[in-house]
Structures are given as C-alpha cells and as structure tokens.
Amino acid sequence: MTTAEATPPVDLDPIRDKSDRAFLGHPKGLGFLSFVEGCERFSYYSMQTLLVLYMVKYLLLPEKIGNVVGLQALQNGWYGGMQGQPLASALFGDYTALVYLTPILGGIIADRWLGRRATLIAGSIVMALGHFLMAFEGAFLFALLSLVVGVGLFKGNIATQVGELYGPKDLRRATAFQLFYIAIQVSVIAAPLVSGTLGEKLGWHYGFGCAGIVMVAGLVLYLYARPWLPEDNRPAKGTAAPREKLQRSEVPRLIVLLCLIPVLAVALLVNQEIFNAYLVWADEKFQLTFAGYTVPTSWMVTLDATTSFTLLVAVTAFWKWYSARTGREPDELGKMIIGSVFTVAGALCLVIAAATGGDGKIGLFWPVMFHILNSIGFGHTLPVSLALFTKVAPKAMAGTVVGLYYLAFFASNKIVGTVGGWYSTMDTVQFWLLHVGAATVGLVAFVILKFSLGKLLADPGAI
Incomplete structure (x- = not known):
C-alpha cells in the first residue's frame, strides 16, 4: 500500500471556493494571473521583437559596438570573432536560451526557500530593472543578465500558481492553460505594435522603456490580486511545516516528462526562429511597403501573434464543442501530435516562399x-x-518540474542561435528545409512517446 493509499481522502484544494467561476467559468485568480503574465510577456516580447533588429541595425555597427561594456571581449572570446548578423543571432540565441534555463533555479528557490510569491515578486523587480538598463548602451550586457535572472525567478512560479487553482482531476485545467496562453498572445500582438513601433520609428530606447513600464504595472496588479490567488508554498515563520515528499510511484511519470523535454526542444525550432533569422529575412526580402508606407518589420511578430491568438481561441472552442458532442477528445500527447502535423505544413510554406521568391x-x-x-x-x-x-508534476517539486519544462525552450533557443547564424551563408531554401526536418522529427517522436509511454501520464490523481 502506498502512502497515498494509506491516507484518508481529503480535499486537495481546501483553501479554494469550488463555486468560483468568475473568469469565463474559471476561478477569478486565473484572470489575475493571466493579466499579470500578459504584462510580463509584453515586456519580454517587446525585448525579443526588437533585440535582433536593434543589434543588426544599430548596436553591433563598428562605430557603436565599442560603447558596450565587455561586448568586444565577449565577441573575440566566446563568439570567436563573429560580426554582424551571425553575432546578433548568437547573442540572441544565448540570451533566449538562458531565459528558459534559469526557471529551474527559480523553481528550486521557490520550492525550498522563498515560496512562489516572494520569488515571483523578486523576478518582476529584476526584470523591470533590466528593461530600464536597456536605455544605456554601455549597460547592454548587464540588462540582458538582469532579464535572464528576472524571468527565471518569475516564469515557472506563475504557471505553477495557475495549476494550483485546480484539483488533479479538474478537467478545466487544460482549458485554463489555453486561456492563459491567450493572454500571452494578446501581449505578443501588442508588443510589436507598441514597443516595436516606438523602437523602430522613434528610437530603440523608447521601445525598451515601454517594456519596463508595463512590467511594473504587472507587479502592481499581482500585489493587488493576492486574495484570489493560491496559498503560498512557503511555511509560516517559526513553524516546521512538513514538506511533501516525492513518492516512488511518481518517479516513472517524472521520467516520461524528462523524455518529453528534448522532443519539445526540437519541435519548437520553427516557432522560435520567428524572432531570429526569420525577422532578418523578412527585413531583407518581404514586400512590406503598402501605398508608399513601409511598415516596421517587427509587425511580422504582430501578424504571428494575431493568428496565434485567433486560432488558439478557435482550437479551444473546437475541442470544447467536440468534447460536448462526442464525450471525448484527444489526450495531451494526442493534441501535440496533431499540432506537429500543422507545424510541418507551416514550415513547408517558408520553403515555398524562398523557392518562388527569386x-x-x-x-x-x-x-x-x-x-x-x-x-x-x-x-x-x-x-x-x-x-x-503541471498535471503530472509531483507536489514535492512542482515549481522545479515546471522549471524543467522550460529546458525545452533553453535547448530550442540555443539551437536557434546556432542555426540562425547560418542564414547569411546558407541557401535560403535549404535553411527552411532544415526547419521542416526538425518539425518532422518532433512529430515522429511524439507519436512514439504516445504509443509507448502515454499510459504512464494518465490520471495522476490515482498515484
């Protein structure tokens, strides 16, 4: 008999009002967390949208690069003398990779010492500082470092709180995260239109400063929302509250999650390239002049975010309709297989564009x-x-496991930083065929995991 079997049944979420459906049929806390995440993602995607263009068109020019403290030493050392677009791509790849590595540390800090609330607040402050430092060319590397640390403290700990709004058998969980991602997509739509336009048309530092202001607004909203959020996981001062322990029965599912990380990393390559070499390609080759006005290249990110938002709403509505009509729908891995088919098809469109563009x-x-x-x-x-x-993560290390999830983004962005640097020297058709191959590898791997290990992820509440 396992420990769980020996314990009398209890309400797994005793602090929450199960009748709270104030936000689109979900707890009010989901609405607040979604808006807070939206502010953080606005600030992050403002940075991500502008960063490569800022470096290629301004910061890495020969007359400017010497103004950045430590950058030339880094260029001649770690980056082996890279210049121009390959250096910008490599810097972008390392920055965005590290942004998704540090959530592991943020999860550990929250799980073991500070609790999720204090860790998230600290991350918000450090991120805002990083955005404001971007106003000073010399502080560029320090700004990137601040953003890497801040996102690490923030990222996993807000997603974990979303998961804690629901019991392990609450079927609203997957829909909740789709709503959560809708808030993110709204931010990605707005970031290029606001910060991107300010940066490209008025001045780069105006775009970065706008990102910092929105991050501060998100922090204020989070502090206000405290009554509607899950209880913090930090034990009360002066008490010896027992911590959850990892159960032996949870280990196999944890191993499956770890197997998913490299698969996700490869499958994400096409999507993550949008912010790197894709923008450089668009800036050089896309027809962006209409009625005599050339729209900012960063608006391609808004186009992507707008379609992502619209189709995420459509996908969520479709599966809700399908489930109501048939009483069933694909599990998580099944949906990820469907998604990979569309990703492969999308990457093929880039191949066609490159082949027919001349x-x-x-x-x-x-x-x-x-x-x-x-x-x-x-x-x-x-x-x-x-x-x-969030469903399968053991309670003893929920924040840490969500941090491990972002290892997929770390690996994917590191690969993008390397592969994106090939754009300047590689045939464009072959460059995008490489991305088609990566998406295909992700599809095949998801299929294999679904039929070999998928059952291990079923019904974690039965552990």
Whole structure:
C-alpha cells in the first residue's frame, strides 16, 4: 500500500471556493494571473521583437559596438570573432536560451526557500530593472543578465500558481492553460505594435522603456490580486511545516516528462526562429511597403501573434464543442501530435516562399499561410504541454518540474542561435528545409512517446 493509499481522502484544494467561476467559468485568480503574465510577456516580447533588429541595425555597427561594456571581449572570446548578423543571432540565441534555463533555479528557490510569491515578486523587480538598463548602451550586457535572472525567478512560479487553482482531476485545467496562453498572445500582438513601433520609428530606447513600464504595472496588479490567488508554498515563520515528499510511484511519470523535454526542444525550432533569422529575412526580402508606407518589420511578430491568438481561441472552442458532442477528445500527447502535423505544413510554406521568391521581394501570401498553420500547431502544443507538466508534476517539486519544462525552450533557443547564424551563408531554401526536418522529427517522436509511454501520464490523481 502506498502512502497515498494509506491516507484518508481529503480535499486537495481546501483553501479554494469550488463555486468560483468568475473568469469565463474559471476561478477569478486565473484572470489575475493571466493579466499579470500578459504584462510580463509584453515586456519580454517587446525585448525579443526588437533585440535582433536593434543589434543588426544599430548596436553591433563598428562605430557603436565599442560603447558596450565587455561586448568586444565577449565577441573575440566566446563568439570567436563573429560580426554582424551571425553575432546578433548568437547573442540572441544565448540570451533566449538562458531565459528558459534559469526557471529551474527559480523553481528550486521557490520550492525550498522563498515560496512562489516572494520569488515571483523578486523576478518582476529584476526584470523591470533590466528593461530600464536597456536605455544605456554601455549597460547592454548587464540588462540582458538582469532579464535572464528576472524571468527565471518569475516564469515557472506563475504557471505553477495557475495549476494550483485546480484539483488533479479538474478537467478545466487544460482549458485554463489555453486561456492563459491567450493572454500571452494578446501581449505578443501588442508588443510589436507598441514597443516595436516606438523602437523602430522613434528610437530603440523608447521601445525598451515601454517594456519596463508595463512590467511594473504587472507587479502592481499581482500585489493587488493576492486574495484570489493560491496559498503560498512557503511555511509560516517559526513553524516546521512538513514538506511533501516525492513518492516512488511518481518517479516513472517524472521520467516520461524528462523524455518529453528534448522532443519539445526540437519541435519548437520553427516557432522560435520567428524572432531570429526569420525577422532578418523578412527585413531583407518581404514586400512590406503598402501605398508608399513601409511598415516596421517587427509587425511580422504582430501578424504571428494575431493568428496565434485567433486560432488558439478557435482550437479551444473546437475541442470544447467536440468534447460536448462526442464525450471525448484527444489526450495531451494526442493534441501535440496533431499540432506537429500543422507545424510541418507551416514550415513547408517558408520553403515555398524562398523557392518562388527569386531575387525580388517576396509577397506575403506564403508567409501568412506559414503563420496560420504554425499557429494551429502552437495551439495544440505549447499550452497543452505546459498543462501536462503541471498535471503530472509531483507536489514535492512542482515549481522545479515546471522549471524543467522550460529546458525545452533553453535547448530550442540555443539551437536557434546556432542555426540562425547560418542564414547569411546558407541557401535560403535549404535553411527552411532544415526547419521542416526538425518539425518532422518532433512529430515522429511524439507519436512514439504516445504509443509507448502515454499510459504512464494518465490520471495522476490515482498515484
């Protein structure tokens, strides 16, 4: 008999009012957490949208690079003398990779010492500092470091709180994370339109400063929302509250989650490239002038976010309708397989665009088709995989496991940083065929995991 079997049944969420459906049929806390995450993602995607263009078109120019403290030493050392677009791609890849590595540390800090609330607040403050430091060219590397640390403290700990709003058998969990991702997509739509336009048209530092202001607004909202959020996991001062312990029966599911991380990393490659070499390609080759006005290249991110938002809503509504009509729907891995099929199809659109563009400007038909198909893939993969990790994660290390989830983004962005640097020297058709191959590998791997290990992820409440 396991420990769980020996314990009398209890309410797994005694602090929450089960009748709380104030936010679209979900707890009010989900609404607050979604808006807070939206502010954080606005600030992050403002940075991510502007970063490569800022470096390629301004900061890494020969007359500017010497103004950045420590950058030339890093360029000649770690980056082996890279210059221009390859250096920008490599810096972007390392920054975005580290952003998704530090949530592991943030989860450990929250689980063992500070609790999720204090850790998240600290992350918000450090992130805001990083955005404001971007106003000073010399502090560029210090700004990136602040953002890496801040996101690490923030990221996993807000997603964990979303999961804690629901019991392990609450079927609303997956839908909750899709709603959570909808808030993110709204932010990704707004970030290029606001910060991207400010940065490209008015001045780079205006775009970065706007990101910092919105991050501060998110922190204020989080502090206000405390009464509607899950209880913190930090023991009260002066008490010796017992901590959850990892159960032996939880280990196999934990191993399956670890197996999913490298698969997700490969499957994410196409999506993550949007913020790297894709933007450089769009800036050089896409037809972005309409009626005499050239729209900012960063608006391609808004296009992606708009389609992602619209189709994520559509995907969520479709599966709700399908479930109501048939009484069943695919499990998490099943949806991720469906998503990968669309991702492969989307990447093929980029191959067609590159093959048919020739030496002239590329029309937006095939890029738009890419964003549509890739967004359907996104809606079946990203929120669903995060819901799966929060569902299966052992309570003893929930924050840490969500931090481990972001290792997939760490690995994917590190790969993007390397692969994106090949854009300048590699045939463009072959460059995007490489991404088609990565998406195909992810699809095949999800299928194998589904039929070999999928049953281990079923009904974690039965542990």
